[in-house]
Amino acid sequence: xxxxxxxxxxxxxxxxxxxxxxxxxxxxxxxxxxxxxxxxxxxxxxxxxxxxxxxxxxxxxxxxxxxxxxxxxxxxxxxxxxxxxxxxxxxxxxxxxxxxxxxxxxxxxxxxxxxxxxxxxxxxxxxxxxxxxxxxxxxxxxxxxxxxxxxxxxxxxxxxxxxxxxxxxxxxxxxxxxxxxxxxxxxxxxxxxxxxx
Numbered sequence: 001x002x003x004x005x006x007x008x009x010x011x012x013x014x015x016x017x018x019x020x021x022x023x024x025x026x027x028x029x030x031x032x033x034x035x036x037x038x039x040x041x042x043x044x045x046x047x048x049x050x051x052x053x054x055x056x057x058x059x060x061x062x063x064x065x066x067x068x069x070x071x072x073x074x075x076x077x078x079x080x081x082x083x084x085x086x087x088x089x090x091x092x093x094x095x096x097x098x099x100x101x102x103x104x105x106x107x108x109x110x111x112x113x114x115x116x117x118x119x120x121x122x123x124x125x126x127x128x129x130x131x132x133x134x135x136x137x138x139x140x141x142x143x144x145x146x147x148x149x150x151x152x153x154x155x156x157x158x159x160x161x162x163x164x165x166x167x168x169x170x171x172x173x174x175x176x177x178x179x180x181x182x183x184x185x186x187x188x189x190x191x192x193x194x195x196x197x
Contacts, residue, residue, distance in 0.1 A: 031142045032081045034091055038149040039076060040114060044097040045069045048079055051090045054132035058092035058117060059103060065089075069101060090135035091118040093147055116147040124154045 034048060049064040056063025066081050072095075094103045095114030104112040117123070118137060121130040137145065 028086060029083050030086050030139050032084050032089065032091075032139055033078060033142075033144040034081070034093075034118075035076070035078045035144060035146045036093055036116060036149065037076045037146060038116075039072060039074070039095060040149065040151055041095055041097060042072060042074075044095060045071050045099060046077060047094050047096045047101050049092050050081060050084070051092070051132065052087055057090055057132045058130065058135070061102065064092075067101075069096065084139060086140050087138075088136050089118075089139050090132050090137070091145070091147065092135075093117070093149065095149060095151075110153060114149045114151045116149045118145055118147055120146075120148050122154050123150060 032050070036046060036048075039046065047067065047069040049058075049067040051057045051060075051063060052065050066084070068079060068081075070077060070079060093116035094101075096102070097113055098104065103115055106112055115123075117130050118135045121127070121134045123130060137143075
């Protein structure tokens with residue numbers, strides 16, 4: 001075999017190997033499209049963070065494999081994340097009203113800004129912060145997921161039957177009756193009847 005023919009054969013072989021490796025590399029990655037609905041504010045920004053494990057999920061500042069913030073322009077938006085290695089992921093979203101890219105919470109840890117989690121799990125006082133396994137999904141090909149924003153904790157049956165809630169309901173009921181209590185026009189029996197509420 002002539003040197004020139006050997007060179008052509010070697011080049012063709014290497015080119016074929018290169019194309020095969022490139023094709024496999026492309027197949028190892030996928031695009032994730034996140035559709036967010038239920039945005040209530042018309043100012044501020046929506047920040048998304050993608051996690052590939054439970055570390056830092058869903059509130060970690062320095063965790064996550066990809067993150068992006070987008071100015072709010074309506075009650076829904078769509079973001080595309082390309083070149084994600086196929087695997088298991090979870091997404092956390094916040095309606096960031098003060099541009100600090102963090103979810104603001106009160107002294108009890110209850111969110112003061114809108115938030116969303118992939119798989120849209122229930123978030124209440126009873127359930128607490130969702131775990132990675134509750135929010136995770138498998139990305140094995142190009143995929144679109146939908147996240148609905150939440151602006152308050154959901155109330156579960158257990159929350160509504162807790163002693164604290166019974167006290168709150170009783171307190172509100174008493175307050176609603178206060179205008180009816182007029183010592184000058186009510187008898188002691190009538191006042192006692194109102195206090196039984």
